[in-house]
Amino acid sequence: MATSGVLTFHACHQSGMMVSELGSGTYDHIGFFGAGGVNDAIIVNQYNDTTFIVTSGGVAGGGTLMNNKYISATECSTSGHPVKTVGSYQDAAHLASGTLQIWFRAAGTLKIDTYNARLFVYDTVSNNYYTPPTYVTVNGFEINPSGATIGAYDVTEWSPMGGMANGINFFDHSPTFQYFNNQNEHLWRCAISARADAVGLLSDFHFLFTFQFA
8 A cells, every 4th residue: 555754854963842954945955064164165085074954055054963074984973072983873872963864754643664765875967866976975874773772783884875876774664673663753863974075066966865665
């Protein structure tokens, strides 16, 4: 039986009772910047030091996102905190440490399982989902896929996100993993970091999230 639902993207951190939503009005993009914040470019061959909700032209005004910086394949630094292993983000204490929170609610009160969820980036010039973006390298990892405690299905490394053949492959919300299955609402949390591989405003890439549910 086919159904529908609502999919939205939010800042992973919360300020009081408010959760910033990407896609609200003009501010519907993620902007990666250098240490000086908005309009401070990332040094070529280095990763972002700050992250904001911005317009398509890179103008901030939609709020901040938690900054996660790629240090090595197994290490991350979050908003100026000391470097930690990716594996250490896999507990309930780090649920607000992600860059992005993806939220899906199925139609009505229908309870579903989800499968094959993936977040990746692709080149918008070619408009080919399998083509990685040019002059930027993006990595990410899922935060706390196994629930409240560190478990058997946790993540220990960043994943390259360039093109549909790559991306963050989220764990299924299904009876197999016994995590978040048979629910009306589903959440995926992830850290994202971008490296500038050339000088200039790099905007010719989009994020795409795909998943199946039943």
